Amino acid sequence: xxxxxxxxxxxxxxxxxxxxxxxxxxxxxxxxxxxxxxxxxxxxxxxxxxxxxxxxxxxxxxxxxxxxxxxxxxxxxxxxxxxxxxxxxxxxxxxxxxxxxxxxxxxxxxx
Amino acid sequence: xxxxxxxxxxxxxxxxxxxxxxxxxxxxxxxxxxxxxxxxxxxxxxxxxxxxxxxxxxxxxxxxxxxxxxxxxxxxxxxxxxxxxxxxxxxxxxxxxxxxxxxxxxxxxxx
Numbered sequence: 001x002x003x004x005x006x007x008x009x010x011x012x013x014x015x016x017x018x019x020x021x022x023x024x025x026x027x028x029x030x031x032x033x034x035x036x037x038x039x040x041x042x043x044x045x046x047x048x049x050x051x052x053x054x055x056x057x058x059x060x061x062x063x064x065x066x067x068x069x070x071x072x073x074x075x076x077x078x079x080x081x082x083x084x085x086x087x088x089x090x091x092x093x094x095x096x097x098x099x100x101x102x103x104x105x106x107x108x109x110x111x
Numbered sequence: 112x113x114x115x116x117x118x119x120x121x122x123x124x125x126x127x128x129x130x131x132x133x134x135x136x137x138x139x140x141x142x143x144x145x146x147x148x149x150x151x152x153x154x155x156x157x158x159x160x161x162x163x164x165x166x167x168x169x170x171x172x173x174x175x176x177x178x179x180x181x182x183x184x185x186x187x188x189x190x191x192x193x194x195x196x197x198x199x200x201x202x203x204x205x206x207x208x209x210x211x212x213x214x215x216x217x218x219x220x221x222x
Contacts, residue, residue, distance in 0.1 A: 034210060043115070043201050043213030044154070087153070098142070099203075099211055100170075101154035 004088045012082075018075040020105050022088030025069045031091060033064060034099070035073045044087065044101075047073065049108045057083040081104040114138070115214035117202050122219045130189040132217050134202030141207055143185035145169075145177065148199040148216070160185055161207075192221045 007022040012018040022034065034049040048055055048062045055062045061074040065079075075082050087104040118133035136143065146158040146169075156169030158177040166177050174196060178186045185204075189196055199218050203211040 036211075041215075043203070043215050044211070045213065046210040049210060100156065101146070103151065103153040 004090060004102055006086070006088055006102065006105045008103070009108070010076045010111055011108050012075075014109050014111050018082065018107060018109070020073040020075075020086050020088075020107065021070065022025055022071045022072070024088070024090045027068050027090050033062065033068075033071050034089045034091065035062065036087045036089065036101075037082075038086045038087070038104070039081075041083060047086075052097040054080070078107075080109050080111065082106060083109045112222075115202055115204055115218050116214050117200075117214040121218050121220075123222065124189075124192050125222055126193060128189075128192050128221075130192045130219070130221075132187040132189075132200055132219070134172045134185045134187070134204075134214060135183055136185075136204040136212070137183065138204070138206075138212075139182065141182075142205045143179065144205075144211065145175075145185065146201045146203065146205040147171070148201055151221075154201065157187065165198065177182035183196050192219075194221050197221045 032049050035047040036044040038044040048057055048060050050062045054101050066070045085104040085106050087101050089099050115136045124130050142161050145157045146154040148154045155171050157175050158169055160166045160179045163182050176188045197220050199216050201216045203213045205211045
């Protein structure tokens, strides 16, 4: 599976959009991009995933560049409850199903 | 909603003890996973299973074994606990081509 690179930490003002970047320059054509987040003392929570088209759900939007070498998770109106560690993962769907997590981005939403 | 239940939130064991960490999921998922999470290292995959009685090693299987006798239950076994196995242990499950669903973790301390 391709490796990912994320900033270690980011801040965002409450009510503003939080844009979390992820680089995955070695991604292959059949690898999906997944985003999870982990709030302190809980297990990681699935947010969204995509292959090459942009995706949106009730939690967030995922923007994947045309060359698929990077992506951005967008939380449109960040709240204090969005303070968490955000993980970007790339993997092939339906294989041995390994999900390899890195160290993620620690997002702090500031009042 | 998928529920992944880990039997203990906190566990304290002595060096050399045999330790069982239990995980149960209620959604008939084929795949189950065990990760450990340590500060600065993110989540690391220990073992995973894609079917009853099937298991595959992850990145760090040394010192661990697993058991999957029933589809809904995946056990992680520390044959002889050591202090360097003090960690947060996270269980997850998924369908073949679907995101992971995590439990809330077991924080194990080996003294």
